[in-house]
Amino acid sequence: MNPVRVLLADDEHLIRGALAALLALEDDLLVVAEAASGPEALAMARAHRPDVAVLDLQMPGADGVSVATSLRAELPGCKTMIVTSHGRPGHLKRALAAGVRAFAPKTVSAQRLAELIRTVHAGGRYVDPELAADAISAGDSPLTAREAEVLELAADGAPVAEIAERASLTQGTVRNYLSSAATKLGAENRHTAVRLARERGWV
Amino acid sequence: MNPVRVLLADDEHLIRGALAALLALEDDLLVVAEAASGPEALAMARAHRPDVAVLDLQMPGADGVSVATSLRAELPGCKTMIVTSHGRPGHLKRALAAGVRAFAPKTVSAQRLAELIRTVHAGGRYVDPELAADAISAGDSPLTAREAEVLELAADGAPVAEIAERASLTQGTVRNYLSSAATKLGAENRHTAVRLARERGWV
């Protein structure tokens, strides 16, 4: 039986290296490539055509989900899984929509990770039960596309005028969207709304 | 020569375990304890009295710097070092003030980390050059104590009235402090001011 060819993508060398070392102990797993950024992960995947890609959620360049999306299109045979420190409900949803086969927090053990890689390679799927519960209880985003867009532009505390300009909208329209978004989220102002939407992974 | 006794504290099992495995390969290093939270790190340190404590910056309960402060008081012989994913200038300053001997990002290699542990154990110090440059260019916080306090209370987007109540101040006073803080930081409003202060590690 050929070993499972694995691509590791994580921007923290320390963790990536440690992970590679641990997975190397499993004789049915073979780490064929490592990457420290989204674009690098894609390039490595093209070059080495791994069976399974283990992606960190937050990476410079392109995050794990967008890498997974690209991979799905380019290398349908390559299964993807996401490992992350900060698992937010929305991320899980986006990841599953992108065809990711497994989604786990970094609090799992290396042993467990190795098992997950095997599971995914065999065609199985997995999501962390706790994250799944969060995602279900958080539900779908009640925000419309524009509400979410405007909220995102408001994320760094920009004044309404700037948001309006960047979104090519009227200030009044922007305020209406922000107001309705805040109402839907149960927030008193747009800033707490931004925070809540972030926590739920809706932005 | 006795091996260096190391305490590992990081809330991500995956990383902690991987790190422990890697450090175990170095025969002059011995991981005697692991912890997943600030309080647990303290308890472990008391129980096992390590030579060097490797602390993650962000942990549940108490962050790496406060753990380092407590350790310095309780176990003066135990040297502390901080390893983190997100190194902000202010964190570095606070860490050094707390008597931390080394401050490195998680982008270092395991080999490098092992060297750092030896360096620290031998009485040396180390700070990541890039972080040091950031810290120097960021300079000291221009904020007065109250400005920083009020800014912190404003961090989650609370309205002025709530900040005033929580700080036992008048709304006018709060607005004045927020205004001066925003001016000092070159921000247009308090929300971007909060963000800037966070980025520089001044809150």
Added chain:
DNA sequence: GGCCACCGATGACATTTGTCAGGGGCACCG
């Protein structure tokens, strides 16, 4: 003692924001 920085407050003002009530246009669906 005088100087200066910080703390805390007041009052007034301009600006920004939040909120509400609309209206026209468009697309989808029963």
Added chain:
DNA sequence: CGGTGCCCCTGACAAATGTCATCGGTGGCC
């Protein structure tokens, strides 16, 4: 075809926020 939901806008009002001038008190420092 009518209803519904979203998009985009307007206008107006209330509330929150930012800004400025100013004042008194405190404590450190030369």
